[in-house]
Amino acid sequence: MHQTFDAALEINLLHANQDGADHNRAHFEEWGIVCVNLMSSPGAGKTQLLERTLQALNPECKMAVIEGDMTTELDAERLRQYGVPVIAINTGRACHLDSKMVAGGIHSLSHEHDPASLDLVWVENVGNLVCPAEFEVGEHAKVALLSVTEGEDKPLKYPIMFREADCLIITKTDLTPYLEIDLERIKANVRQVNPQVPIFAVSTKTLEGFEGWLQWVRQLIVQKGVCV
C-alpha cells in the first residue's frame, strides 16, 4: 500500500471550461465587443431570430456570428447572406458549445476579420435545452428562446436554462391562433424560476413584438459601453 494523500480542491467541476470562458470574455472586452449566447431547443427559431436581427441592426451595429452546428454549415450559409462574418464551428457529436470551441471561433474571427471593428458577437449554440445552460462560453448575456409550439411546461421541465437566461424570447407567436397555448402561462412558468427576466413574445414572420427585443439588444450594447 502507498500513502494516501488528500488534496482539497473545492473547485467547480467545470473549472477548466470556466477559465476558458473568462479568457474568451477578456478577448471580447479588449476588442470592445459584447457577446450574446443564444440557446434553445432545436427548431425554436434561433437562426431565424438572428436573420431578422442582423437585418434590422446592420449596419447600425457591427456584428459577427459564431455558429455552432452539429454536422452541417447550413445555418452559417443562411446567415452569410446578411453580409456579416460568420464562423461555423462544427461541434461533431457534442451537444453544446464549450469555451474551447468558441475560443477556436474567436481565433478564426480575429485572423479573418478585424475584431476591434466589431460591436457585437452572436454565439448561436447547438439546439439543446439542457447542457448549454451549464457551459459558459465567454458571453456577457444568455438569451433563451422558447417557441409556442413547445408547450407551456418546458420552463418547468428544463428549469436551468430558463433560470440562467438574462433574456427570454417566446418565438413563433404568429402560430398561437392554431394552438391551445396560453402565453401568460408560459411567462408565469418562466417567472417561477427567474422572476426578473425580461420576456419578449416575438414573431419573426410578422415582426410583432420584435422592436422590444431590438431595444433590449441596443440597451445591452450601450450598457457595456461599446457602441453608440
Add this chain to the structure above:
Amino acid sequence: MHETDMTRALILTLQDWWESQPEPPTISKVHLTVGNFTCVEPASLQFAFTVQTQNTFLAGAELVIRETPLIAFCHPCQKEYKPDIGVQYACPDCQSPMEDIRSGRELKINRLEYALLGQPQIQETL
C-alpha cells in the same frame, strides 16, 4: 448523453491539477458534490467517468458523488422550502417565485485522494 461532455469537462479540470503536481500522483478517489438542480445525472456521470477514464491518468479512480437537494429560500415567508422539481418552483405557501437557491446548484470537486508511487510509506488514511 450530455454527461459525456460533462465528464470530459471534469477530466480536463482534474488534468490541470494533475499536471501542476511536482510528480505525477495516482488518483484513487474523486469526491464530487452534485446538486439536484443541475443538468447532471449522477448515475450517467459514474458510467461516463468509468468509460472515459480508461487508459488515462484517471484509470481505476473511483468517483464518489454526494448529492444535494434543491432548497430555495422564500423571502416573504422567511423560510426555506424544497421545490418540487419539474412541477413547481414557487413557494408552496405564498406562491412567490424561486429567487434564492440555497442548495442544489453545486457541481463541485471537493477533494481527491491520491498516492505517490515513488513513496515507499505504508499508511492508510481516510
